Amino acid sequence: MIHYPAIVVIAPLVGALTAGILSFVEERYAYPAALIATGISCAAAVRDLIYVAGHGPIAYHMGGWAPPMGIEYRIDTLNAMVLVLITAIAFLNLAASRPNIKQEMPDRRPSFYAMYLLFVVGLTGVASTGDLFNLYVLIEITSLSSYTMIALGDRDRGPISALNYVFVGVIGASFYLLGVGYIYIKTGTLNMAEFATMIPTLQDSTTILTAFILCLVGVFIKMALFPLHVWLPNAYSYAPVGFARIVAPLMTKVMVYVMVRLMITVFGLDYIFIKLHIADTLVWLGTIAILAGGVMALAQTNLKKMLAYIIVCEIGYMVGGAWLGNNLGLTGAVLHILNDGLMTFALFLAVGNMVYKLDRVQIKDLKGLFAKMPWTMTGFVLAAFSIVGVPPTCGFFSKWYLILGAFKAGAWHFAAALIMSSLICAVLFFKVFEVCFFESPDTHVGHGSDTHGRHTTVAIQEAPAISLAVLGIAGISLIVVGMYSKTIVVRLIWPLLRS
Amino acid sequence: MNTFFLCISLGLCFLMFVSFYRCLMGPTILDRLIGVNAIGSKTVVLLLLIGFLYERVDMFVDIALAYGFLNFVAVIAASRYFHKRKGLYEGSFKGETKEVS
Amino acid sequence: MAQSAPNSCASVQSEERKKKFSFVSFFLTFILMFLTWVVLSGNFSTLLISLGVISSLLVAWFFHDLLFPNVTSRYPGLFFGFIAYIPWLMWQIVKANFNLMFLIFHPRMNELIDPHITVFQTHLTSDLSITILANSITLTPGTITVTATADGLFSVHAIDRRSADALPGTMLAKVAGIYGEKQ
């Protein structure tokens, strides 16, 4: 009996509750408890991945009831991968963010850890469940904890943006729930796998079509696809650092995972691409999202907000890629879930370090940062390269598959948008680098060309070592994942798509 | 007998509609509160009647009972609002206040 | 958190602590709770009865002082007095209601009613008696208690002069009789 699928979800929950109790009893032990819980969860996720890659999917029956009756947690290579991503980021971020959390919310730290772990519970659950309704509950855990955390961020804007997020998020989750209802009324089941076996007989039903659209719209709202993205930038940029670092890389990506799961496992590719004719529309939506996200990112003066718009742009990549209608595009989208999670994580780690030292991250405040925080900036540059899609980093490889898919599908607009967005991202980050590299932190007057050699030496003020170490790990993993992307694709993604 | 219960239920529904007029139109919130309170007491009966219609009244009694309690809580809460908000200084500080610095 | 609570609060707490744990009140509450449980449950399996005992104990342990704050030996008398009071009250209520029905369905209602507020002082001291009186007033002909303070000052809204004049009257006498207090 393999209990790892359950442990992945339960360990953080135990941790959350323990931290919750400890926050009232003995605050000191809340952090170690949280760290241990995420650590266990991460180990279990890795174990899952290894097992799944070797032996095929695991089906874990909660409560001992076989699937249609009970709830099944089903781990295949796709969600094992996503689980490892989630738990690893959760663990690393918890390690890295302790100084930030100490700085930002000194009086409610233990509760923060509890809430953080609840968020992790939600994400891991979303990634591993095989039941449509269970997914809804898990999405709600995730959302609820993220509303809270976002509200705890910026004093002025945090609660308002969180409240907006609440409204939008509730609409999204409710649409999803409604879609599940339509599915249920037509099939009488809530199990993903069982529904997939029923779909061929229900292809002409308008109810199923409506269900599909509702689920999709719900997930789109949660993942902030372009016209539905309005909640995201404020929410992510005003969140506290310790949380922004996990919500930005994971939340939208996990929702993309849900979309992919709905596509490949629940409704089935046959139904989606052969029966429905909405793929083109969605690729166009993805294209528009990419361009709009990029352009709006260009207009930002706040670094965090800029990154938030880049996330909007990246969502366009994945949605468009998944809907290209061929294996390559889908591969690219799935690979990009992993890669984008990693690179956004690295970016927000770096930004968190900046916030730790600078407090404000308007782009104009970053003057001379290369001299002040060389290591943080190195990590930032690496992550930025990955976003732009510079080869040895992993961002390039998923973009590679996406563009290939676009070529194969003949979606030239999407390919063009991908390349455009690379350029836009290059410009964006270049703008930041210039400020960090050229302008000295003290003086506002630019140096004349003949004053070189007399640069004021700026004392290095780096973020805490643990944050830097995690940033280093994230940076290295960007390259390592990039280098092994064929292994990932061939061993983990293709078996899934082939079946 | 069931038909009779059904008729009574529909009658109660009608009465609720009429009470709801007060909820809707009540010039003050307290009038609305009266309306809601009246609806609440009718609801308790209606729940029992539905129980009889289903011939499972043992199951519906619990709901009616809970209803009786909780309607009370809501009304008390709403009226306490006025105790505190409008009469902020009327009843709260009896006698004079001494300043101690 | 602990610092924000000033010491005067502690003084109140010490007062609380001084109040001795009253076993009688605990026991009475327990019995009452358990009886309620049996009525509610209607099931006599071992598991549920034992759960009922546990629940009753819990409630009694935490909240016995709510139901019986200070136990006196007059409780049985009180109880029977109250029982005897109820039929009378019922009759009053029915009377009141028919009276009111008459008012309501009267086409010239607005001319019949003459609402106003009267105030009267009683010498009731216990909370319970004041409450009983106030609720009885509310339920009986044409009057609603507006406020009743702990010193026994009642102000009553009456719908017409007749019902206002009837106050405090026999009801106060009866309630005071139950509790053996002055009127």
Place this chain on the structure above:
Amino acid sequence: MKLLSLIVVCLTGGLLLYGTADLPDWGDPNTPASLHLSKYYIENAIRDTEVPNLVTAVLADYRSIDTMLETAVVFCAGLACFMLLRDFTPKKDHYYRHVPSGVILHVKNPDRQIIAGNEFEDMDKEWLPPDTIIKTVCRMLIPFIQIYALYVVAHGDFSPGGGFQGGVILGSSFILLAISYNLKYLLKRVSEKFLGILSAAGVLVYMGIGLAAMVLGGNFLDYEKYAPIFGEHHIRALGMLGVEIGVGMSVTAVMVIIYINIVSEGKHDEGL
């Protein structure tokens, strides 16, 4: 904005109505929804679990992980309200009431906040003497509400109700206490710490039952595995009872936490 939202709303409504056209008739007993999964539940739940209330059987056994996560959501909400609103900053002004005479002292100097003696009572600007009638009636009703709530928790198997409903009723009995007396009185009886621990402990009880099943060799939340300890008879019903108690604990605590934090803006001084 209004027009735009109207358009959005109409579009959504149109979509939903479009999907409605294909739905089976309302109340038709021969829909797929009634014939597939629920048929199994209705016909076999009593055999599998020995619990007559099918909703409870499905909720706490077949789909128990759902319910556990739902309890986690509740816990999350309580924690959220605590984190968002709880205000630990000490008050600047203090009001004290001399109980026998009713004189109010207003102390502006935060350092001189300690007034010794039993007759002084710490109070707030919005203090109101508790209404005698409400107080007395609530005082008498609350124990009954509580025993009723506990009854609901315990009888989830046989009648409607269960942990959540019972928990909410129990919670609202505490809320009623806070309304009829005042918030401080409630907090004197059940401290914030107790509530916080209770809210987490409820879920922990639920999960402990699940984890213990895992330790005993079954899947998570597989109550069947307790048979060697508690005997075969009603084992699943027992498991469900334990789970319901956990849910009830958590929900009670969370409802009270949400209420006290919202009503006092996290200052825990004076409520409604």
Place this chain on the structure above:
Amino acid sequence: MYWSINLVILVFVIVCALAAIYVKDLLATAVLFGAYSFMMCLLWAIMGAVDVAFTEASVGAGVSTVFFVAAVFRTSRRTKD
């Protein structure tokens, strides 16, 4: 058999919802929302969903309304729409 009550209550529910949204006072909204919960509870009782009705009774009548009143108590009653 039950469709008549069901329909009546459904219409009632919709009227309640509209009223709760259009009334120009937040406390009144809270109170009307309480009424809305009552109706919902009844509706579910009629449709045979006793557990849901119970939950709605305890939540809608007991807790939600109190929360609303509490929130209005700490914020304001004023609303423009």
Place this chain on the structure above:
Amino acid sequence: MNFFVVICLCIGFLFFLGGTVGIIRMPDFYTRLHPAGKLDTLGLFAMVSGLAAYNLHHFSLSTLLLSVKMMLIVFFVLHSIPTATQAIVDAGMRAGLSPFTRKKTSQLQGTGEE
């Protein structure tokens, strides 16, 4: 037996009807509370006792307990409705609503708070 039940229900319904009409017809807030507080209580009392009696149709311990349970509702409601009424009227008083009077110069003897 059924006859008794029908009578009870009809009386209860009549009271409810009266209460409702009263709520609608009465001129001001304070007077409206009279029907709401009294007639509803009695209506509920009558109807629930009627139903409790109907429930004793098949007499057994469980149905008896059930009927007692129903009367428990009545017991609680008898406590809670007057209290709620009182709370509402008190609230109205504190909120400063002036009561409807037939004669404008009516002797208002107090405003609830001295």
Place this chain on the structure above:
Amino acid sequence: MEFIQSIKPVLAVLIPLAVIPVLVSSGGRPNVREAWTFIAGILSFALVVSMVPAVLDGNRIGLTLFPIAPGADIALSVDALGMLFALVASSLYIITAMYSIGYMRGLNEHSQTRFVAFFALAISATIGAAFSANLITLYLFYEILSLATYPLVTHHQDETSKVSGRRYLTFILGTSIGLVLPAMIWCYHATGTLEFSAAGIFTGQLSTPSATVLLLMFVFGFAKAGIMPVHTWLPAAMVAPTPVSALLHAVAVVKVGVFSIIRVLTGIFGVELLSSLGLGGLVAFIASVTILTSSAIALSQDEFKRRLAYSTIGQLSYIVLGAALLSPKGMTGGILHITMHAFGKITLFFCAGAIYVATGKKYLSQMVGIGYRMPVTMTAFLIGAMSIIGLPPTGGFISKWYLVLGTLEGDQAVMLFVLLTSSLLNAAYFMPIFYKAFFCTPAEAMFERKFDEAPVMCVVPLVITALISFIFFFVPQPFLKLSTLAVTGFTGG
């Protein structure tokens, strides 16, 4: 023709990379740091040289590192062309390292550690590009090189370098992402592989128009080659310190550009396909336009390094032209010109830097009579200039000779004319400098100290490179052999 599995190419790439942490950590002690630079340079040069015999035997050495997609791995493989380029780059790295010590210390520049670290990174990327076995690996190293040189170009961190850096990145990254990446994916999409092969990877998947578009995307996409409309980054990048200009903009960066173009022309399209479609002429035409225009512009430049930059643009196009001639001789000439131009141009840059270090002068009009003050430097300058112009007895003559032969072989008289005209122009913009330096009356302040050369560390490297340029005229052997070998590989003959 065998394929030898070996880790040597990887090591050659990795050594400069691996030394970076050491460099950074020893930033406080400059001497240790420079020692490490030398060690790395010499080691990687030795590794490259050790592979020469095997390559000369016609073998290929390589290793597949990371599979990233089917048919597109990160793989290194050494053939004659790559070996030639790697030899040039790694040998000149040592010399430039020596020079930069003199230059940077002479000017007391800031952030020297950063400078050497990125220098090492750049050279690693260059060697990697030289050894790339397929287009995707080439692209990878190409991009790393672009990014690694940005901090070098903008080393002064002032307003001017900011503007130039912006232009530099815009052109280099913009074209590579906007043109090369889609072109590459197009290729992969059409053929399923990106492996360089002598016959090209296309087997009839391309129509003539699409092949033209694809080719143009590559030619303009590799903007480092400085083909005319996308050349403007090169003069702008001259704000960099001179060693950077020298190594990177005479050797590494620009040569990676032309190298990539040659790779694409020969390894992706294949000579046969190109000649059958007649696309060689198109590229040759573009190249010759660039040659003439840039030479003309160079004439009017007063800043020394800018003149050299425009000269570079022209010379790079010689190489492209040679490859585009598609005749064996012409291609040999083009490839050989990589080497010859590298040694010649680096000498010139070294000279410019040495003059700047010694006198602080940047403009040619200020350098009247400088030959009296810095005779060694200016002599070396003469040799370098001769090599660029293509006069015997310097190495430049040989490559130009082959180019001319190539035009004759391909019967392309127009190109011959272009070559001759541009040689004249070259002479026209170099000789006046020399003339002014030695034969004009020096400006008044020049005579304060009679003999004032730059620091030894500056002078020695430029003497060495000048000498090598000179020697190449007599012993062009290893490079000539390598280039003919490369060309036979391409033409399959």
Place this chain on the structure above:
Amino acid sequence: MTELFMLIAAKYNYCLYVILMMIGLYAMIAKNNLMKKLVGMNIFQTAIILFYVSIGFKHNATIPIIKGDHGHGGHGAAIHAADYMNPLPHVLMLTAIVVSVATLGVAMALCVKVYQRYQTLEEDELRMRLSEKIKS
């Protein structure tokens, strides 16, 4: 026309839930007051619950609690699925109600927090305050 009418008559529950839901959605989008939006949100959620509960309804069936004669150990007469309402939607909706209450609590806490900071709950006024803050 008759057909359409019959269709609606057979499914009026489903149609009315759509109306209810649209009321909630409209309130959430168009209303200016945060508390009103919350009410809209709750109406929206209850509409969905209504939909689900409608799924579970069966004509001529009783509530999903097995009757006493089947009760404990139920080896009496066989249980027919058509006699009982569908319990599954009820289960799901219990969970959904709990979730909606939790969301309501959190949203209210947020409203209170917003009010603490800006002394208003109107969205347009909030926006005004925010832009003032940015200017100053």
